[in-house]
Amino acid sequence: MFKIAIASGKGGTGKTTLSVNLAAMLSDSESVRLCDMDVEEPDSGLFLNVDQKEKTVIQRFTPQWDEDKCTLCGKCQENCNFNAVIRLADQIMIFPELCHSCYACSELCPKNALPMIPSPMGVISSSRHEQLRFTEARLNVGVEQAVPLITQTHQYLNNLNEKAKFVIIDSPPGTSCPMIHTIKEADFVILVTEPTPFGLHDLQLAVETVRQLGIPMGVVINRGDDNNTLITDFCTANSIDVMAIIKNDRSVAAHYAAGDLVYKHVSTFRESVETIAGRIQNLLQ
Ligand code: SF4
Numbered sequence: 001m002f003k004i005a006i007a008s009g010k011g012g013t014g015k016t017t018l019s020v021n022l023a024a025m026l027s028d029s030e031s032v033r034l035c036d037m038d039v040e041e042p043d044s045g046l047f048l049n050v051d052q053k054e055k056t057v058i059q060r061f062t063p064q065w066d067e068d069k070c071t072l073c074g075k076c077q078e079n080c081n082f083n084a085v086i087r088l089a090d091q092i093m094i095f096p097e098l099c100h101s102c103y104a105c106s107e108l109c110p111k112n113a114l115p116m117i118p119s120p121m122g123v124i125s126s127s128r129h130e131q132l133r134f135t136e137a138r139l140n141v142g143v144e145q146a147v148p149l150i151t152q153t154h155q156y157l158n159n160l161n162e163k164a165k166f167v168i169i170d171s172p173p174g175t176s177c178p179m180i181h182t183i184k185e186a187d188f189v190i191l192v193t194e195p196t197p198f199g200l201h202d203l204q205l206a207v208e209t210v211r212q213l214g215i216p217m218g219v220v221i222n223r224g225d226d227n228n229t230l231i232t233d234f235c236t237a238n239s240i241d242v243m244a245i246i247k248n249d250r251s252v253a254a255h256y257a258a259g260d261l262v263y264k265h266v267s268t269f270r271e272s273v274e275t276i277a278g279r280i281q282n283l284l285q
């Protein structure tokens with residue numbers, strides 16, 4: 001199972017478009033699973049017209065205060081790195097929205113007064129679109145911590161009986177914890193960017209993040225043209241492979257807006273995705 005995370009330093013660069021089209025194209029000849037880990041707003045399924053068949057409710061565990069056992073020693077507050085548990089004069093207050101479910105307060109409580117209690121956090125669902133297997137992780141409305149669901153989604157993928165040769169992961173945008181926890185299990189990262197100063201700025205942050213994790217990467221320039229060398233100059237200077245330049249083409253946006261698989265309609269787009277698919281096949285060899 002070769003995991004390829006498709007990420008970007010910011011939203012709106014075409015990350016999902018590339019994820020869906022690359023996965024769908026590769027699935028014509030290989031066993032592929034597309035996994036949407038942009039858990040706060042997964043939208044890859046919109047382009048696949050899938051019926052989510054297998055659903056798994058994912059629980060998160062947060063501490064619950066047992067007043068009768070507690071001696072108000074304050075160790076739980078000392079042991080929580082996220083300020084999610086606070087000792088007041090006569091009670092312990094817990095802030096579940098800040099809790100990272102690390103179990104420290106619960107396991108280090110000398111009186112077992114903080115048992116960890118499950119509550120629904122999100123849903124992982126799986127289905128098929130023609131040859132393409134599809135998994136989506138979706139955070140429940142009101143749940144603020146994306147990382148625990150992302151972690152459990154990686155476990156879900158690793159435990160599947162039906163392993164695909166390629167797993168294409170649509171990652172959360174940005175360079176914060178959700179993006180890092182999504183890409184850190186990947187074998188290769190594709191950073192999608194656009195040739196603008198904003199695009200370059202966010203690409204620099206994303207490159208730094210991927211380098212810190214020690215994962216090999218390549219860059220895809222979306223809405224590019226041969227005369228704009230802003231991104232290619234940066235990549236050349238930093239020894240980063242530019243895997244493809246997807247040309248700026250209004251018909252791509254039109255088919256995207258219609259919810260189509262763009263590679264089936266726009267030849268220049270298809271050629272770029274074929275180039276990326278070829279590069280991925282080469283990576284395995
Ligand atoms: S560590 Fe346990 S006993 Fe001590 S204040 Fe916290 S809940 Fe109470």
Ligand code: SF4
Pocket residue numbers: 062063079080081082083084085098099100101102103104105106
């Ligand atoms: S489980 Fe971890 S993050 Fe949550 S309240 Fe306890 S120590 Fe803090």
